[in-house]
Structure formats: C-alpha cells, structure tokens
Amino acid sequence: MNEKQGQLSKMIASLSADESLATYQMALDDQRLDLNPLIGQKIQLSFLGAINCQNCNRLIKKSYSGGFCFPCAQKLAQCDLCIMKPETCHYDAGTCREPEWGEQFCMQDHIVYLANSAAVKVGITRHTQVPTRWIDQGATQALPIFRVKTRYQSGLVEVMFKAHVSDRTDWRKMLKGQHDAPIDLAAKRDQLMAECADEIAALQQRFGGGTITPLPNETIVEINYPVQQYPDKVTSLNFDKTPNISGTLQGIKGQYLILDIGVLNIRKFSAYQINLGF
Numbered sequence: 067m068n069e070k071q072g073q074l075s076k077m078i079a080s081l082s083a084d085e086s087l088a089t090y091q092m093a094l095d096d097q098r099l100d101l102n103p104l105i106g107q108k109i110q111l112s113f114l115g116a117i118n119c120q121n122c123n124r125l126i127k128k129s130y131s132g133g134f135c136f137p138c139a140q141k142l143a144q145c146d147l148c149i150m151k152p153e154t155c156h157y158d159a160g161t162c163r164e165p166e167w168g169e170q171f172c173m174q175d176h177i178v179y180l181a182n183s184a185a186v187k188v189g190i191t192r193h194t195q196v197p198t199r200w201i202d203q204g205a206t207q208a209l210p211i212f213r214v215k216t217r218y219q220s221g222l223v224e225v226m227f228k229a230h231v232s233d234r235t236d237w238r239k240m241l242k243g244q245h246d247a248p249i250d251l252a253a254k255r256d257q258l259m260a261e262c263a264d265e266i267a268a269l270q271q272r273f274g275g276g277t278i279t280p281l282p283n284e285t286i287v288e289i290n291y292p293v294q295q296y297p298d299k300v301t302s303l304n305f306d307k308t309p310n311i312s313g314t315l316q317g318i319k320g321q322y323l324i325l326d327i328g329v330l331n332i333r334k335f336s337a338y339q340i341n342l343g344f
C-alpha cells in the first residue's frame with residue numbers, strides 16, 4: 067500500500083472540459099494526490115491525533131471555523147459571520163476585522179447563481195471561484211444569473227431571492243444522488259427575475275448603473291461526479307470518533323468522499339494531520 071501523510075485541506079476540484087467531470091485532488095501539506103483514479107479501490111484514512119491551526123499553525127485540540135484555533139477564528143475576517151451572511155457586511159461601519167482582506171476578497175465581482183444540488187437553490191460566489199464553488203456543493207447544474215460589484219451586494223440579491231427559492235443544500239439528498247433530475251434553471255431564472263423585478267430595480271437604483279448586472283444569456287454548466295455507487299443510507303464518518311477509517315472509495319461528490327462504510331466531509335476536517343493509505 068502507498069502512503070501519504072500531512073495536514074489535510076479541502077479537496078481541490080476542477081472541471082474537465084471534455085466530459086464535464088469533476089476531478090479531485092487530495093491536498094496534504096503541499097502534496098497533491100489525484101483521487102479519481104482511486105475510485106473502486108480500498109483506501110485507509112488515519113487521523114494522527116494532531117490538528118494545527120491553518121493560520122498560526124499552533125497545535126489545537128479542537129478546530130473552529132473549519133480549521134482554525136479559537137483566537138484566530140475570533141480575529142480573522144474570513145471567519146466572521148458576515149462571510150456566511152454577506153448582507154451583514156460591516157466594512158462601511160469601519161468594523162471589518164481585516165479591512166485589507168475585505169478589500170481583496172469582498173470588494174470584487176461576485177456571481178449570483180442558481181444551482182441544482184438535489185433541488186434548486188440560489189447562491190453567491192466570488193467570480194474567480196466558478197465552477198469550484200458549484201463542485202464543492204455537489205451541484206449537478208449551475209447557471210450564473212447576476213454579476214455584482216461586491217460581496218455585500220451579492221448578499222442583498224441573494225436575500226431578495228431567498229423568499230422564492232432555497233439557499234440551502236440538503237447534503238444527505240445530494241449524496242444519495244437519485245434526486246438529480248435536471249431542472250430548467252433558465253426558466254427558473256426568468257420566473258425569479260419577473261417575481262423580483264421591482265426589488266431588482268430598487269437595488270440597481272440604490273447602487274447605481276453597472277453594479278448589479280443581470281446575466282440573461284449564460285448557459286447552464288453541467289457537472290458530472292466520479293461516483294460508482296451512491297449510498298442508500300448516508301452515514302457520516304468522523305475522525306474525532308473514528309480515527310481510523312478504512313473502506314472502498316465508491317465516489318466523490320461535493321467535498322465528500324463516499325465510502326462503502328459511510329461518507330466523510332473532507333472540508334470539515336481541514337487542518338487535521340492524517341495519513342492516507344491507497
């Protein structure tokens with residue numbers, strides 16, 4: 067058996083141009099390992115008992131905000147609540163935890179999109195994170211519907227649509243795979259645009275021309291996942307409870323490894339030191 071060891075980060079996902087297939091790499095320190103070829107094989111993941119904060123590298127017992135020590139989770143802008151709820155951006159109030167980080171990551175073009183991840187949902191992402199964000203969510207289809215100038219504005223547009231369409235992914239359904247019937251996202255977009263026409267106009271007026279731009283002519287991005295077999299019942303695996311996880315890799319979807327013994331959310335265990343046997 068081959069082995070690789072290091073600090074886990076979220077899987078690196080990309081979309082192959084020819085077959086629209088999500089391809090994944092495991093990131094251990096700065097090592098990268100192609101995971102798609104391991105599907106169908108037995109793998110072994112072992113938590114080595116150490117977690118290091120992804121920002122300050124200190125050894126921690128418990129990870130916060132997906133891979134940070136408690137003080138870093140309290141001080142980094144990327145761990146602030148406004149990242150999850152961009153409509154609560156407080157940069158203009160002068161209270162951004164790290165204004166320079168905010169300027170770099172939040173004050174740039176964002177995309178508002180519709181996606182099919184077991185059901186239709188609305189979401190937002192930095193324009194540079196397309197299509198990574200969609201793959202991370204396990205979406206099988208996605209359609210950009212607005213380009214806006216800041217993360218804050220994307221949050222306002224999302225909130226407006228939330229009254230009409232979910233902003234959540236049911237990850238258990240997403241992992242069962244059988245609810246992925248294609249959705250006519252373009253028709254859904256047109257319906258939402260019509261339902262929210264007055265509110266969209268009000269936002270455009272508030273922020274000025276060219277800030278909140280509808281994208282009426284985008285094409286739907288289709289994403290296929292490397293999955294041989296979806297689980298009937300979704301059982302979560304957890305390094306804190308089960309440090310040694312061994313099973314056959316049946317597929318990868320979103321940030322989940324699908325094993326014959328359960329599913330493992332790799333992103334949740336960012337910063338954990340692990341050994342991978344394959």
Ligand SMILES: [Zn+2]
Pocket residue numbers: 119120121122123124134135136137138139
């Ligand atoms: Zn730290």
